[in-house]
Amino acid sequence: MSNSMIGYIDRSDNVIAIEPSWNLGAPEDMGKFLLEKYPTKEDAIKIVDTAISVPKFRKEDYQYVDGYGDVIENNLSWNKDECRKHIKHLYLWMRSEWHYSDSGIDWVPVREEIQEVA
Numbered sequence: 001m002s003n004s005m006i007g008y009i010d011r012s013d014n015v016i017a018i019e020p021s022w023n024l025g026a027p028e029d030m031g032k033f034l035l036e037k038y039p040t041k042e043d044a045i046k047i048v049d050t051a052i053s054v055p056k057f058r059k060e061d062y063q064y065v066d067g068y069g070d071v072i073e074n075n076l077s078w079n080k081d082e083c084r085k086h087i088k089h090l091y092l093w094m095r096s097e098w099h100y101s102d103s104g105i106d107w108v109p110v111r112e113e114i115q116e117v118a
Contacts (some may be wrong), residue, residue: 001014002033003019003023003086003087003088003089004019004020004023004027004030004050004087004088004089004090004091005017005018005057005068005071005084005087005089005090005091006018006020006030006034006044006047006090006091006092007044007048007062007068007090007091007092008041008044008045008048008092008093008094009064009065009076009092009093009094013063013064014060014061014062014063014067015059015062015063015064015066015067015068016048016049016059016060016062016093017048017058017059017062017063017068017071017090017092018048018053018055018056018057018058018059019055019056019057019058019087020053020054020055020056021053021054021055021056021086022053022054027088027100027102027113028087028114030089030091031091031098031110031113031114032099032114034047034091034110035098035111035114035116038098041093041096044093044098045075056109057084062082065092065094067105068090068092068104069090069101069103069104069105070082070083070104071083071084071087071090071104072087072088072090072101072102072103072104073082073103073104073105074087088102089101089102090102090104092107094107096110097109097110097111098110100113101113
């Protein structure tokens, strides 16, 4: 089981993200869940902004995607205090679909990541 965060980009280009209190296990399981149950930006906002996900941690002002990536990648980060060492997987609604990163730098559409695992 690995810890994840999920988020979306708001109108100010900040990432609003949470660490849900539940864990679906393998990263591809979380990806499938997001694609199937929360396939739109409105759904992404709903899962992040409501009590559905029972957040363990919430942050509302990661500075765009790079700032959100600092959660995992603190070697290149100016904001070392953003790093959450126990988080291994990031999901972000951007460019009209869910994206995934396990590095905080490279982002791929979740649907592509799931196809690679299958």
